[in-house]
Amino acid sequence: MNKEKKHILSGMQPTGRLHLGHYLGVLTNYVHLQHDYDCYFMAADLHSMTVFYSNYKEAQNYILPLISDWLAAGINPEKAVIFVQSDVPQHSELAVILGMYTPVSWLMRNPTYKEKQENVEKDIDSLGFLGYPVLQAADILLYDADLVPIGEDQLPHLDLTRDIVNRFNHFNKSGNDEKVFKLPKPLLSKFPKVLGTDGRKMSKSYNNTLILSEEEDSLMKKIMTMKTDTARIRKTDKGNPLNCPVFTYYDFFCKDRKDEASSGCKTASIGCKDCKNIIGSEIVKNLTPFREKWHEVKDDHNLVFDILSDGAKKAKKKASETMERLKEKLGFH
Template identity: 45%
Template sequence: MKTQRILSGMRPTGRLHLGHYTGALENWVERQNETLADGSRAYETYFLVADYHSLTTSLDTSPLDQNSIEMVTDWLAAGIDPEKSPVFRQSRIKEHTELFLIFSMLITASRLERNPTLKDQIRDLNMDAITYGHLGYPVLQAADILLYKGNTVPVGEDQIPHVEITREIARRFNNQYQHPGTGSVFEEPEPKITRFSRLVGLDGTAKMSKSLGNTILLGDTEEEITAKMRKAVTDTEKLRKNDPGRPEVCAVFSYHKRFTRSQDIDEIEKECRSGALGCVDCKKRCVDSIIRELAPLHEKRAFYADKPGLVRQILEDGEQRARERAQATMREVREAMRLG
């Protein structure tokens, strides 16, 4: 097996929460550090601050700079190694928009309108109108991936339609244009289905969301985690300590399943069902588990949070490395197209 190349990214929304950690960051760090039998890296990884993508839902750019620094601080704290993985802002690499423009000529509006993920977003955001940029954001995603010759895309099931659009665009480009020396410019990337561990919100809703105020942030102190967990929704039918509980409907137990040591989970479930474990004590044990896992992350986060200049330098270094890769790809594209 040869080394594969991955590009992943997030919109810069500022400080990240446990849902981001279990749903994406853990997977990123695992792929970054995975090795082949001969000791070489299994994946060459690039991590993107998707600030252009933020414009599809908000035109206010004033928070993007600080949000990017906060988000990258959390990435570094979680284990992203900038020596292995260039970390960079999308808007600092102008080749993203150039390739996006070219790719936008290779796909129809009707094809993009059939994208089921777009339909879900329109419904969830209660949008009564959609911009050209929002309609075309899967095309920008295709440019993001293919600009770095990404050939593996780690996604959940719901993101498969985006990967298929990327594959269609790569195929269409290769059918239309061939490089005089190397032939096809792009590989069609393969989706790598990843079971993202999505955490429910503290209020019991389907997922953590800062807009709903139901999150535990990666940088929260022990006191803040304790205070937030104290308000977390439990089994509404378990009113007193001795009442039997239903762990399967309890938000706190879903956190136990992720953060508590496996040898303790069966005991917690049994004591909850019997009524021997009250919700107050259950929450305290859950807080202890979360704090234990986040302790190394908190230490690294404190280091980077005190050095925003270092975080900016890491971004600038990543942007230089990413720019070199992007410029090489665009030279191939222009030579294949006989443009520029």
């Protein structure tokens, strides 16, 4: 890794096949970041265990497809360290130590704790789920991450990491005060809200996704059934593009045709089928390089294993340097 460059840590949980929402949000961001920063991108399988605790093998089965999707999207193992969280035992070790500096009340206040408990169907009332922000803090701190790419809604999580670092530093001051941990900062990224086929946020749990590796005809079929402005029942009904989920895709894929579609919709000179054909072909065209690469890598398990093994070596090296520094500071034998 390059000493001059800032470090970035980010991860995705292996929970299923990636969709267009991931592509337009996280993956394109990763591809840009890898050119300017030393990036550590991790398959966060320990985090997925908060939900997959009773069927963990399922989460493990999603790791190779996740990495294949990353490679297909253009994440380059020559530029970024790609690894699986559980291959680096220091994540768990550091989480235990940081847990000693984390008041339970901070975890109880975590806004996603209650929200997820209410929305995830499975029983996730566990110590592991309550403490997952501590594991997140360990993920970030192990790699001396200067920056963490997040959306505004995730700022409270990073604040918690920063609070843990400050509390750790408060209790472990010493004469020459070399700090063990850097205070990570947010790299605020705009993750666009991508709507699914039913008009709600695209999400696996709503079963409304356009899967990145899906074949063209299946993608087109889904797009043709997408929800539109409900006021347009007949082709002669005038519509309002601002009430239409399909219209939101013009911004992502064909801005230059947005005005024409808007006035065509308002005057009923175009039908929803025309619009969907335009958007559908643009999505298919834009995802063609992804699909081609995905077909190359999806069954090449040796390639993915080699990348992960190399990534684990690099990640472990960095993580053990951090742990040595920490243990020396704390006085471990």
